[in-house]
Amino acid sequence: MKKTIIAISCFTFAAFCLGACNGNKTTGSKTDSSVTKTAAAPAVIEIIGKTGTISFPQFKVDETFISDSTLHWKIVDEKGMITEADEKIKYKKINDHQFFVNWIEKTGLTVSQILDPKNGTATAFVSRADEKSDRGGRSANFFEGSFKVKN
Numbered sequence: 001m002k003k004t005i006i007a008i009s010c011f012t013f014a015a016f017c018l019g020a021c022n023g024n025k026t027t028g029s030k031t032d033s034s035v036t037k038t039a040a041a042p043a044v045i046e047i048i049g050k051t052g053t054i055s056f057p058q059f060k061v062d063e064t065f066i067s068d069s070t071l072h073w074k075i076v077d078e079k080g081m082i083t084e085a086d087e088k089i090k091y092k093k094i095n096d097h098q099f100f101v102n103w104i105e106k107t108g109l110t111v112s113q114i115l116d117p118k119n120g121t122a123t124a125f126v127s128r129a130d131e132k133s134d135r136g137g138r139s140a141n142f143f144e145g146s147f148k149v150k151n
Contacts, residue, residue, distance in 0.1 A: 045097045045117050047149060052115065054122040056145035063101075065091075071103065115147050122147035 051064040064072040068091040074084035087103040094100055097118035104110045110127040122145045130139035 045149075047099055047115065047117065048091075050149050050151050052117065052147055052149045054113075054115075054124075054145050054147050056122075056124070056143045058143070062150075065101075071101065117147055117149045120146050120148060 048065045048068055051062055054061045054063065059075055059077045061073055061075045066072060066086075069089060071087045071089045072084065073087065074082060076082055085105065087105065089101055089103045092100040094114070097116060099115045100113070101115060102110070102112045108129050112125045114123045116122070122143075124143040124145070125140060126143065127138050127140040129137060131137060133139045
């Protein structure tokens, strides 16, 4: 009697383990009832041909991405003064919603940005000539701000 109970217990345990390992799958002539889920592809965001506004604590700048090699920027500072220029840029799409943009202005000012329209963020690194600097005659700053595409 004990051997029968042990045998039935072992058989039940083995069947339970086999069922757990196979999930919802069945064997034989029945069909597989498991459900395959696929993640939706993320929406690809593009900035070329559009204008975006970057708001830093110190100033705001509108950047129009004319092409993947030309940018027009326009800054309005806290006093309302406007400065603008066209720049030859280096542009790299990092992923489906982040972009790296870099340019060197005629004055030698270098701007490198990571723009993320999906999350509404902008990070900029700006390097400029600085006679007082002992690091190649240049100094640099990081700026953190928001980024919103207008059109």
